[in-house]
Amino acid sequence: MATCGLLFAQLFTHCLHNMAKRKGTPFLRGRRKCIFCGGFGVNKEHVFGKWLKPYFPRDEHSTHTFGTVGPSAIWGIPKIKENVRQGHVGTSKVKVACKNCNGGWLGTMEETVKPILIPLFTCERTNLSPEHQKILATWVSKTAMTSEYANPREDGISQEEREWLMNKLEPPPHWVVWIANYSGGDWSELGAIQNRGNLQASPISGPNVIKYYVHATTFGMGRVVFLVVGSTWEAIPEIFGGLEGRGMLRLWPPIPRSILWPPFEAVGDPQVNAMANILTESGRFDNSLNPLAKWTYAM
Numbered sequence: 103m104a105t106c107g108l109l110f111a112q113l114f115t116h117c118l119h120n121m122a123k124r125k126g127t128p129f130l131r132g133r134r135k136c137i138f139c140g141g142f143g144v145n146k147e148h149v150f151g152k153w154l155k156p157y158f159p160r161d162e163h164s165t166h167t168f169g170t171v172g173p174s175a176i177w178g179i180p181k182i183k184e185n186v187r188q189g190h191v192g193t194s195k196v197k198v199a200c201k202n203c204n205g206g207w208l209g210t211m212e213e214t215v216k217p218i219l220i221p222l223f224t225c226e227r228t229n230l231s232p233e234h235q236k237i238l239a240t241w242v243s244k245t246a247m248t249s250e251y252a253n254p255r256e257d258g259i260s261q262e263e264r265e266w267l268m269n270k271l272e273p274p275p276h277w278v279v280w281i282a283n284y285s286g287g288d289w290s291e292l293g294a295i296q297n298r299g300n301l302q303a304s305p306i307s308g309p310n311v312i313k314y315y316v317h318a319t320t321f322g323m324g325r326v327v328f329l330v331v332g333s334t335w336e337a338i339p340e341i342f343g344g345l346e347g348r349g350m351l352r353l354w355p356p357i358p359r360s361i362l363w364p365p366f367e368a369v370g371d372p373q374v375n376a377m378a379n380i381l382t383e384s385g386r387f388d389n390s391l392n393p394l395a396k397w398t399y400a401m
């Protein structure tokens with residue numbers, strides 16, 4: 103039996119005082135709208151396109167583990183819940199995009215990314231031009247947006263960000279996308295973790311609370327792994343700078359250089375696991391970021 107380890111998991115950390123208020127999202131009932139254009143006629147789609155099936159074979163005995171990390175009675179210590187679901191993680195479906203989007207720009211994007219993506223996960227020699235890096239970063243960002251709806255409890259991505267990607271065919275402002283050559287095993291079968299929520303800034307000078315969306319999505323495909331961190335808060339790229347030293351190569355915002363694949367350095371499971379928790383690393387959003395505001399990170 104193929105068990106895909108800690109695969110399509112989503113990670114939530116909640117502020118305890120927020121938990122009592124949380125109920126189902128009304129949006130999910132009734133007719134669904136396309137998360138990109140707002141149109142009707144939304145179909146169930148695979149998070150990872152069906153064309154990937156020959157590369158990531160699945161059978162009727164496959165299972166994947168869906169995990170959430172929530173608050174425990176003791177503040178700061180997450181409680182991990184996991185349940186095993188039937189089907190390979192590649193069969194996970196979400197109701198997100200309308201026929202017009204799927205048959206239009208989303209379909210075109212999928213076709214365009216195929217020849218760029220395949221040599222990355224099969225680890226064949228290739229050269230990623232700046233144009234290829236942009237196409238790839240946009241596809242990775244789109245995948246983060248659609249995978250949010252595998253468990254749409256909390257928003258980590260705003261409507262404006264989705265519209266930006268649809269209209270400009272590039273990642274939204276303050277999004278950063280990295281790629282790494284992957285040598286481990288836990289993430290190779292389309293393993294994905296999304297860690298998302300909102301950041302709240304309470305200016306010390308006034309009562310207004312400013313809410314920002316934030317998410318970090320990590321997923322692996324064969325010999326490649328991607329990390330995308332996105333936010334409506336402009337300081338995010340600066341906070342998450344410096345990852346390049348950990349075997350990660352930045353795809354977005356663009357750097358005018360080609361990437362020779364496979365790169366010299368590869369990352370293993372411990373590095374990818376750390377990457378998946380990047381948003382909740384202690385001290386990441388502490389008050390030293392902006393002495394004029396009190397920050398809380400709530401999901």
Ligand SMILES: [Zn+2]
Nearest residue numbers: 136139200203
């Ligand atoms: Zn649409």
